[in-house]
Amino acid sequence: MKAGLLQMYPLTPQMEAELQKRFRVHRWYEISDKQAFLQAERGAIKAIVTGGHLGVSHELAAALPNLEIVAINGVGFDKVDLHQARARGFRVTNTPDVLTEDVADLAIGLSIAVLRQLVRADNYVRSGQWKSGEMPLSNKASRRRYGIYGLGRIGKAIAIRLEAFNADIAYCGRGKQPDVAYEYHSSPLSLARACDVLIVAAAATPETRHVIDRGVLEALGTNGVLVNISRGSLVDEKALVDVLTSGGLRGAALDVFENEPHVPQELIGMQNVVLAPHIGAATHETRGEMATLVLANLDAHFAGTELPTPVV
Known part of the structure; x- marks a missing residue:
């Protein structure tokens, strides 16, 4: 049987x-x-x-x-x-x-999407706004300072892809890795201060819950962008909404959320936020x-x- x-x-x-x-x-x-x-x-x-x-x-x-x-x-x-x-x-x-490549690809795609405002650009054409004038300028994806929180298999795959963008790459994790040339930061707060785009790629553990908190988000600054392709629990979602609402961040791109499939309505209404339904490995x-x-x-x-x- x-x-x-x-x-x-x-x-x-x-x-x-x-x-x-x-x-x-x-x-x-x-x-x-x-x-x-x-x-x-x-x-x-x-x-x-x-x-x-x-x-x-x-x-x-x-x-x-x-x-x-x-x-x-x-x-x-x-x-x-x-x-x-x-x-x-x-x-x-x-x-x-087996899913490392796809998740890393999505991290890059989300970074480009939020910096170059691709979702807004698509809507700009479809809604007919282009006929009334050019869309406002977006931001470069190349030659920016990228920080990766969690330099495991996926984090390293993201970094390799970022090298093609002539990016300045830094990371934060459990400790400094001896075989890695990227700049190491001992805390996510320090990493946030040193980058324009913070990509979250660490595992979800009790220790990493809300590790990207209000302080980290504020340190990222008004020109900073948050990209999360790991787990929603790593980011304090309420703090993220508050900081975005007050203009404390340039934008965010999120594939994961704290209470999936429920997404805060405030995030859904923001033009500077790109949202995806946890599709990192969905090919x-x-x-x-x-x-x-x-x-x-x-x-x-x-x-x-x-x-x-x-x-x-």
């Missing part, structure tokens, strides 16, 4: 078909009476497939006594209780590396590679072999 698997959110048709071949799949997001389901199936669920943006609640994992593996279709694991996983003995995997190519890695982790676990990309 196939093991039970809990699918936390919709996946690509190809990935769902592969999961169906291997497991008895239960779509958690389609189950109306979740308590009744757990009473009937809790003992049969051995695997969960979820997204980094969703994770698995401590309570749900605790309700599944035979849970063996949580396979994350994404790189972030901040919404899975790793202490619980270690204590209970279930494995956690993610899909690093056909990368989603296919992510699916392959999720399946490889599941197959390895149930075959009793080494996991390709374990978290715990």
Whole structure:
């Protein structure tokens, strides 16, 4: 008999078909009476497939006594209780590396979009405003000072792309990296003071919650731009709204938010803010590679072999 698997959110048709071949799949997001389901199936669920943006609640994992593996279709694991996983003995995997290029590309795209006002420019043409005169000037993307908070795989990929823009690149992270030539700053506040565009690319942890706070945003200054492609929790969203409203920042470009999919109405109404619906890894190519890695982790676990990309 196939093991039970809990699918936390919709996946690509190809990935769902592969999961169906291997497991008895239960779509958690389609189950109306979740308590009744757990009473009937809790003992049969051995695997969960979820997204980094969703994770698995401590309570749900605790309700599944035979849970063996949580396979994350994404790189972030901040919404899975790793202490619980270690204590209970279930494995956690993610899909690093395969999405690095896409997220880095988006970081550059968002930076250009907000500096060159591409969204506003598109609307300027579509609305017919161009017929009445030229659009106001925007700002250069090249030869600017870029700061990257979090110089891991994605942060480094962003930096490599920025080199082609003749950018002055600095970074802040857990510590100075000996093999990195970029200027290092020991705090996000110091980094903000030294850059025009601050790109947030660090992992979400309890230590990084609201690390981009009002002080950092104000240090970035009236000519500064914030770009966030990591997690919404790293930025104090209320402070960001306040600073943007008061003219304390030139603009922002955001792919992630604190309470997704809910976005503050104030941000939606700002012309100097570019918004995206958490699409960092949302390409056909990368989603296919992510699916392959999720399946490889599941197959390895149930075959009793080494996991390709374990978290715990």
